[in-house]
Amino acid sequence: MCLLAAALLVTGAYTFFTAKxxxxxxxSEKPDLASLQKAARLQPDxxxxxxxxxxxxxxxxxxxxxxxxxxxxxxxxxxxxSRYWLDLAAVYQLLGNPAGQRDALEHAxxxxxxxPEIAWEAANLYVVEGExxxxxxxxxxxxxxxxxxxxxxLELCWRIEPNVDALLRDVVPPMASVDSxxxxxxxxxxxxxxxxxxxxxxxxxQQPVEKRYLFExxxxxIAQQQVDxxxxxxxxxxxxxxxxxxxxxxxxxxxxxxxxxDVLNGGFDWFYQRSPDVSLTVDPSQTHSGNRSLSLVFxxxxxxxxxxxQLIPVQPNTSYEFSAYFKAEDMQGAGGPQFVIxxxxxxxxxxxxxxxxxADFWKRTSGDFTTQPETKLLILHIQRVPLGSPIKGKLxxxxxxxxxTSTQG
Numbered sequence: 427m428c429l430l431a432a433a434l435l436v437t438g439a440y441t442f443f444t445a446k447x448x449x450x451x452x453x454s455e456k457p458d459l460a461s462l463q464k465a466a467r468l469q470p471d472x473x474x475x476x477x478x479x480x481x482x483x484x485x486x487x488x489x490x491x492x493x494x495x496x497x498x499x500x501x502x503x504x505x506x507x508s509r510y511w512l513d514l515a516a517v518y519q520l521l522g523n524p525a526g527q528r529d530a531l532e533h534a535x536x537x538x539x540x541x542p543e544i545a546w547e548a549a550n551l552y553v554v555e556g557e558x559x560x561x562x563x564x565x566x567x568x569x570x571x572x573x574x575x576x577x578x579x580l581e582l583c584w585r586i587e588p589n590v591d592a593l594l595r596d597v598v599p600p601m602a603s604v605d606s607x608x609x610x611x612x613x614x615x616x617x618x619x620x621x622x623x624x625x626x627x628x629x630x631x632q633q634p635v636e637k638r639y640l641f642e643x644x645x646x647x648i649a650q651q652q653v654d655x656x657x658x659x660x661x662x663x664x665x666x667x668x669x670x671x672x673x674x675x676x677x678x679x680x681x682x683x684x685x686x687x688d689v690l691n692g693g694f695d696w697f698y699q700r701s702p703d704v705s706l707t708v709d710p711s712q713t714h715s716g717n718r719s720l721s722l723v724f725x726x727x728x729x730x731x732x733x734x735x736q737l738i739p740v741q742p743n744t745s746y747e748f749s750a751y752f753k754a755e756d757m758q759g760a761g762g763p764q765f766v767i768x769x770x771x772x773x774x775x776x777x778x779x780x781x782x783x784x785a786d787f788w789k790r791t792s793g794d795f796t797t798q799p800e801t802k803l804l805i806l807h808i809q810r811v812p813l814g815s816p817i818k819g820k821l822x823x824x825x826x827x828x829x830x831t832s833t834q835g
Contacts (some may be wrong), residue, residue: 473503477510480517490517501533508538512547524555535564542572546579558586562597570599576607584611590620594627602633602666610639613646621646625659628666635666641692648737651771653802657739660694669693676829679738680806683750683826684716699733702726706734714751714788715825722763722821728814732763735807737770742799744833748777748806749792750826757783757819761811765791767828770803781811782821794831804828 480496483489497514504510511534518526531548538544549564561582568579583597590612598608605628612621625643628635640663647656664670672681672695681695685708689696698706703726708718722732740746750765762781768774776795797804806828810817 473500473507473510476500476503477507477513480513484513484517490520493517494521501530505533506537508534508541508544511537512544512551515548515551519551519554527551527555528557540567540571542568542570542575546572546575549579549582553582553586562586566597566599569597569604570601573603576604577611580604580608580611584615590617590623594623600627600631602628602631602635605631606635606639609643613643616650618647618650618652622655629662632665634668635663637667637669637690637692640667640669641690644693648770648803651802653739656694663693674738677827679740679746679828679830680736680826684714684824685718685720686716694737694739696734696736698735701729701733703729704732706732709822712753712822713824719753719822719824722808722823724757724763724810724817724819724821726810726818727816729810729817730813731810732808735805738804738806738828739802740797740804741830741833742797742801745794745796745831746776746828747792747794747831748828749790750779751788751790751824752782752785753788753822754783754785755820757817757821759817759819760815762817763808763821764811765806766809767795767804767806769798769801770805772800774798774801776804778809778811782808782823783819788824 476496477500480493480500483496484493494514494517497510497517500507500510501514511530515527515530515534518524518530531551534544535548545564545567549561549568552558552561552564565579565583568575572579580598583593587593587597593608598604605624609621609624609628612624621643640659644656644659647653647659660669661673664673669690671687672690672693674681674694682689685696687695689698689708691697700706703724705721705723705725707721707723709721710718712719712721720734722734724732748765748767754762762783764781765777765779766775767777769776776797777793779791779793782791806826808823
């Protein structure tokens with residue numbers, strides 16, 4: 427009998443506590459104050475119910491005074507839940523209690539020091555309170571651990587401390603993914619000198635850099651007429667972005683002149699623009715210098731440019747020799763396509779080839795020119811001459827080459 431009574435007692439106790447848990451969970455799912463209060467009374471040792479009650483007071487009733495007591499109860503029951511502490515800190519901020527806010531923030535960070543969501547909210551609360559050093563420390567946690575927030579975090583860091591040296595030293599972690607975003611942000615603000623320092627750190631890290639960041643940075647530098655820096659960045663990108671094969675050399679400053687590599691449409695490789703007037707493809711069936719050539723099929727009632735070009739850094743007061751090979755088939759229309767080399771910034775024309783037509787075999791075209799004292803960047807492209815005239819036919823080009831022959835005194 428005693429054993430049976432004990433079993434019934436245990437069963438009854440288990441049923442009682444199970445029923446309390448069930449009822450508490452049931453009431454907590456109802457979005458009204460009375461139900462949430464019942465849930466907290468049924469489970470006085472469960473911090474989640476006090477926390478839910480505090481959120482109701484704060485977000486629904488807009489009563490931070492009432493929310494404080496529930497949040498305090500929640501952190502007493504479970505001091506290791508950073509979310510409780512963060513919400514308590516936010517309520518203290520509304521109530522004008524900086525000491526309470528600071529204490530709650532420190533407890534939140536102590537409970538969860540590496541989670542970026544916690545660090546993000548803590549950093550923003552510190553910013554509001556003017557605690558910029560603490561905010562920057564938490565933004566570093568965000569930058570180290572979150573793949574989505576770095577752009578926003580870096581923008582806030584720059585507002586707080588617009589000093590690239592200090593940020594690279596104390597806030598921005600040595601990670602190529604973060605430095606690349608920082609580089610993109612600085613160029614958007616036209617902070618050229620600061621961006622150069624970020625690129626220098628990127629290169630020192632010797633971690634892979636996505637090509638899109640590289641192309642955007644070089645495009646920015648060219649727009650700012652920072653050709654020397656753009657040239658350096660392209661050279662250093664060989665090891666960072668897998669572009670070793672795309673580097674110019676003294677024998678040929680044209681990148682990918684035989685079209686044996688994929689066309690990058692960026693950096694100092696070829697750029698192309700799709701157009702209904704001309705079809706651009708690489709053709710392995712027609713070759714001269716490598717294993718492919720560039721095929722251009724014209725079918726236009728009027729065009730100015732074939733839509734393929736390359737930017738080439740050069741030296742001022744220097745003589746250069748240009749050469750290329752071409753084949754043409756069924757070319758119709760007055761004049762024809764021409765290789766044209768110009769100063770990218772001033773538009774000064776240094777070289778125009780003969781018309782690229784009337785050649786059913788690989789034919790060489792070439793010429794010499796000397797750059798002016800201010801010239802640093804050339805544009806090599808294929809123009810339709812006369813401009814705006816109709817043209818039809820096929821053209822192949824290969825073996826495109828530019829090399830310095832001498833420097834003027």
